[in-house]
Amino acid sequence: MNASVLIAPGEIALQRREVPIPAADEVLVEVTAVGICGSDAHYFHHGRIGPHIVNGPLILGHEAAGRIVAVGSEVSADRIGARVSIEPQRPDPTSSQSRAGRYNLCPHMEFFGTPPIDGALCEYVTIQSSFAHAVPDEISDEAAALFEPLSVGIAAVQKAHVTGGSRVLIAGAGPVGLVTAQVARAFGATEVIVSDIDAQRASAALQFGATRAIDPRTESVRDLMVDSFVDASGAPRAVVDGIAAVAPAGHVVLVGMGADEIALPVSLIQNRELVLTGVFRYANTWPIARDLVLSNKVNLDAMVTARFALDDVAKALVADRVPGSIKAVVRVEPSVLPKESR
Template sequence: MIHTTVSGEKPDIPATMQASVLMKQGVIDVQERPVPTCAHDEVLVRVASVGVCGSDAHYYREGRIGSFVVESPIVLGHEASGLIVAVGGGVSPDRVGQRVSIEPQRPDPTSDESRRGVYNLCPHMEFYATPPIDGALCEYVTIQSSFAHKVSDAISDDAAALFEPLSVGIASARKAAITGGSSVLIAGAGPVGLVTAQVARAFGATEVIVSDIAEGRRANALRFGATQAIDPAAEDVRALRVDSFVDASGAPRAVVDGIHAVAPAGRVVLVGMGGDEYALPVSVIQNRELLLTGVFRYANTWPTALSLVRSGAIDLDSMVTARFALPDVEKALNADREPGSIKAVVTLTPTQEELS
């Protein structure tokens, strides 16, 4: 059974929808597909906004990320928000009409990892836009009801979609043990580096140093939480002494230099997608007793994201530098190559301004 009513009104749910499909490396096609139906524990969401992630662009340009290979057509996009328009038989019909931010994953609740609370590491994970699972660059998607997080009307559709990269920043700050008075070095001033800088300040860090070789990106870092922005090609990063280091660049030199900058008993958190293997300064890690870890997505971050955005501690709307319609997804995937780009968003639901 699927519930589709709220306040006596039946949402207008068509039989088919438009979907932007990556047919193969470098080829995007807009197709008509059936609107998905809800399983017992799912909700159907009419998609409003979808943020474009670097992984989406990577699948488009390279056709793979590590062991994840695009072998058949796939819908990209995992940063999404929207409106619940239908629910499965096991979900309260009161949820119809709620605006939501989508946590784009479906772990196996019986796996050891899920039972330990680290469901992001579930080996049976189904994650939006990770082959072969379709993502959100389409008009409707389904998601388990517990992963459709209600947001208030004070939060925009774009910001609700960007709870996903914000969650990476929250997971990184937690791993780095950032707290009041902390000092942190963040390598890379792309979207993840910028949200991590904002989270670090919100968590109480008093020194947030962001390194990036691009002048424009350093300027962005100062707008979004950094107390200092440095050029690693011109300054000696290794001479710094910080409590923690978060790499959001994936650049081997940035990782090695950042490790050298961490004070004894500090933490190193690897977030950026770089080479599969490269040399690390093992003696520095050993002699300073540094804790080195990685971040793979996130778990239990959406409530924190909601609180931070609602309080005004995090500004996601200002990070959106370009918006595109569904037929222009290819342009959205290449927007990161434009000067001044931070985050591109694909808009599927018209705004009130567009409707008026």
């Protein structure tokens, strides 16, 4: 099969790789669409994210959809032909976190596109059958691939305790900020304020769930007194100002990846009894994502602003630098599957 491989920071090559063979509990998925995430771009530019270092050739990509073309011995052959959205993780089911239902926090997690685990920017991937979620024909391949960032937004809104009538502040109008805004509205928030220093992105937020968009350089958020604040920017100033904008007993959820350490207003957090937490991936969100898209509460297709082929991944990884860009997607056109893999 063809695979787009990160060879070194800034260097992508199209290589031939063996088609993977599904283990007993796995399915083989013919990939059709892969969304480009900011983490993919970070690995491409810098070769690492925190402790995760690219030490050898790596296939990026964890936002993926496709069609099941083969199954392992423990999986029903009835699944062959099903269109699926891939939940790109393999936790250890025996770990204490998995057993507690928090499999996203499993210390032995194998996650697509995170060194040394290869991702989905290739023609075929294997995944455990239970993590290949069936999608109906009403949902496009591109939207099915974007269930992954949508799941981050769902996890954030759940942790923010958003409910009917909530007032929510979201910092950052990138893809995660925009899906979070849509999910917040779907969960009943009546006011969703999105802040971003990029005027085009702030304007786009009004098309994706925001009731108000502001430039934090010219308009302070600190007096908003919202019920919940979700940071999808990773910017230290946005985090601190966002915390100050939360009313007593409110919730603060940190999603954006930025500085490893920042100074927080501890006395304010204490005096207002704010609940501050983070989001690390997701658990049990794919059924919710499917229903939100099917009910038109969330529009993922409209977020796709650029499409690339598998041999043009290097361009896809810098597409976020184009003004007005929201989400780039790589469309994969698989070659003929070898008979021995069927």
